[in-house]
Amino acid sequence: MAPSDALSSDDQNVDSSAPADNDSATADKNLTRFEDLGVSGSVLEAIRGLGYETPSAIQVAAIPPLLAGRDVVGMAQTGTGKTAAFALPILERLDTNKRAPQALVLAPTRELALQVCEAFEAYSAHLPDVRVLPVYGGQGYGVQLSALRRGVHIIVGTPGRIMDHQAKGTLDLSELDYLVLDEADEMLRMGFAEDVEQILADTPDDKQVALFSATMPAPIRRIAEKYLRDPQEIRIKSQTTTNQNITQRYLVVSYQQKVDALTRILEVENFDGMIVFVRTKNETETLAEKLRARGYSAAAINGDVPQVQRERSVNHLKEGRLDILVATDVAARGLDVERISHVINFDIPTDTESYVHRIGRTGRAGRTGDAISFITPRERYLLKHIERATRQQPVRMQLPSTADVNTTRLARFDDAITAALQETSRIESFRDIIAHYVRNHDVPEHDVAAALAIVAQGDTPLLLDPENDPLARVINDDKPARQRSERGGRNDSDRPRAQRRGRHDYAPYRIEVGRRHRVEPRQIVGALANEGGLSRDDFGAITIRPEFSIVELPVDLDRGVLDRLRNTQISGRPIQIQPDRGRPGREGGKRDGGKRYGDRGHSSHGSDDRPPRKPRHRK
Known part of the structure; x- marks a missing residue:
């Protein structure tokens, strides 16, 4: 690779x-x-x-x-x-x-x-x-x-x-x-x-x-x-800097939701040509195929694609016969196509020099460009590196809502009708056909127009159903940030963690390590974050008892995350995580008084019950 x-x-x-x-x-x-x-x-x-x-x-x-x-x-x-x-x-x-x-x-x-x-x-x-x-x-x-x-x-x-x-x-x-x-x-x-x-x-x-x-x-x-x-x-x-003509934005989204999020951005963004960067060669082919299945003209380029085919894809992008290239860093190195208006970092690179090289594929020849990066909750720390390297602060964007998508689809539908009305010669011939149907079937003309729209649209609904939106959670998570932005207030990511989630947003989970095992909140956060793919914002109060601990995690915690956490060990002990049922007679009894992660003054001491360290001797 x-x-x-x-x-x-x-x-x-x-x-x-x-x-x-x-x-x-x-x-x-x-x-x-x-x-x-x-x-x-x-x-x-x-x-x-x-x-x-x-x-x-x-x-x-x-x-x-x-x-x-x-x-x-x-x-x-x-x-x-x-x-x-x-x-x-x-x-x-x-x-x-x-x-x-x-x-x-x-x-x-x-x-x-x-x-x-x-x-x-x-x-x-x-x-x-x-x-x-x-x-x-x-x-x-x-x-x-x-x-x-x-x-x-x-x-x-x-x-x-x-x-x-x-x-x-x-x-x-x-x-x-x-x-x-x-x-x-x-x-x-x-x-x-x-x-x-x-x-x-x-x-x-x-x-x-x-x-x-x-x-x-x-x-x-x-x-x-x-x-x-x-x-x-x-x-x-x-001293790395980037083109000031490029607008940098980022979207916080889980890995599983990236394809749906990308599709939604493609619907709403007014783009010309686009490069979507992924981390591996296999992912270029997989993502390009998914985009083609959703109706977009996309092709993959990577180190394994023959040079002739790569050049053909690039030429098609230049000529407008192709809209999206899904690429790896090496495959896109040196690519210079003025038509590229957008760069999407589907997988954000961990080194900023690659980031600068990627977004430099847009904003060429004095034109403006857009760079949008998908960042999982655990990759937020990379934003500081990007800001230092590019001397620009990427702006957090909100995922387009179903209303945004439907507005765009209706506008494009209107444009298609307007464009068809300009073809006067064809309109005349079809007008006679419609009139014949109306006379013989006694159907109002507007009903016939609606039926023809159904025929043109096919089985795919023209408008999204807000009740069945797979990205509703991402959009809802962004609403507070959007509302504060409209009021001129602080961005959601600048607020203390305790203010971003209410107590009702968390559920308590019991893990079988406690003060006797010399466990500390940061060890719990580190272990659960790495094993379960959680972000630091997913942790509420952490209460450490002598024999066990209570950790507050999101109430909508994915079942797959919980399954991955069951085999996690802290200090060499299986944590055996499970929802806390408040069993009678347990130590401590109350769940109050727990420290929210990041608070000072937690009550644990020492490190853990690992085997004692070997003495360190220098030769």
């Missing part, structure tokens, strides 16, 4: 220094090729095959010390090309004869873990023996266990699921050579700091560690000082 980790960096600055010995690591500007950095053989062949020639600033600064075996602390915004900065050195030094995991990459979310895994697969395209495994919550243990038994070289995972495998004894990291902390500040924000430290402490002391973070708060600095040996410190300042 093609990685979305862009490698070009003509507009980035490098400031490198080592805190321990002030060792200068300023990048040599003459090093403009990957082979100059030490990348060679099959890895070099793979990245050339992806079309990359010039390394980014973070790659120029980080690859040489990582190849030399030094620990690295990289301060770089998302989108500076850091995935390749740590992936290429790992692949260069990997021993494929070993079956035990040699490299572990920790990522805060499953989306980022999958994207990093795809990048490793792309960079190792000419290393057929390399096995990469994503390990994250929400995926069945069986797939991961069978892969671990067969042997893997590189594991990319979220801290919670990595800890679960360690507790079960199904993941052996005793031969680990390389450990990467990707988006370390985001892991800290999600409450994974203790898990990360536990994983670091339970891996070999002589491993090489690379830590990448957009910011360097005190806890991250402390982890770096404690677990990294004489690290090379690198700072990258991204």
Whole structure:
């Protein structure tokens, strides 16, 4: 698969220094090729095959010390090309004869873990023996266990699921050579700091560690000082900007609702040509087929599509014979079609450089353009990265309602009638036919017109039924934001969580871990969010009792989410989540007094009941 980790960096600055010995690591500007950095053989062949020639600033600064075996602390915004900065050195030094995991990459979310895994697969395209495994919550243990038994070289995972495998004894990291902390500040924000430290402490002391973070708060600095040996410190300042003619908007929508949401936007938006970006090659074909089934002229382009066919699709887009291209990043690289008025990020990229490249496909030649990004609740944090990279704040949009769609459909229906009325010669011939029908069947002319509209429309209703709207929940969730916007008030996302949902919007769930197990609210949120795909806004009050805890979750929690959460473990204990029935005689009795997630002063202490940490010794 093609990685979305862009490698070009003509507009980035490098400031490198080592805190321990002030060792200068300023990048040599003459090093403009990957082979100059030490990348060679099959890895070099793979990245050339992806079309990359010039390394980014973070790659120029980080690859040489990582190849030399030094620990690295990289301060770089998302989108500076850091995935390749740590992936290429790992692949260069990997021993494929070993079956035990040699490299572990920790990522805060499953989306980022999958994207990093795809990048490793792309960079190792000419290393057929390399096995990469994503390990994250929400995926069945069986797939991961069978892969671990067969042997893997590189594991990319979220801290919670990595800890679960360690507790079960199904993941052996005793031969680990390389450990990467990707988006370390985001892991800290999600409450994974203790898990990360536990994983670091339970891996070999002589491993090489690379830590990448957009910011360097005190806890991250402390982890770096404690677990990294004489690290090379690198700072990258991204200067990426985007065309001011492009209007950036975003829509918060769940993965399952993306296709319906896209269809609705296509109905209401006045677009000319469009590119819809997805993450994988398979998804391009799947989505293009779904759009064609809904009546849109769409085609897929990806790295596997023959060049002749890709050029044909692009030409059809230019000529107006095709309206929508569904593409991956690599397939659309360098695409320049003035007719493209809209770019849709169906899957939002986690690196901002890819985001900038994507939306740059519109707004060409001085024209205006629109970029709309679909963001799942767990991807909200990417908005800050996008704002910093583009120096523009994307505006939250509301999903068009059934009334909006029906208004658009009626307007187009009116336009079609108006256009037909202009064909006077054909109108005359059909007027005689209609008059003949009216005389012979004694039917009013307006009834005949309505019947002809039915014939023209076919079996598909012209108007949507508001009572059977599959996207009603998304629209209703957006109503408060829309109402505040009309009053000039704050956006919904700026309000405290407790004000966004009322108490009646939550239902209590009991989990079988409590104060005796030294569990904290942030551990509960981190585990349930990763395993169930929940956002931080989905959590209400969390009440921790000695033997169990009560967690408030949305009353309309999807059954599938609850099923995924049943096998979740916290501190090595199955949580056995179930609706809280207020069983008589239970400890605490009341549900009042629980802390809403994010409040200060929760009553839990300590960490958890994991096995005691091994003493940390430096060699």
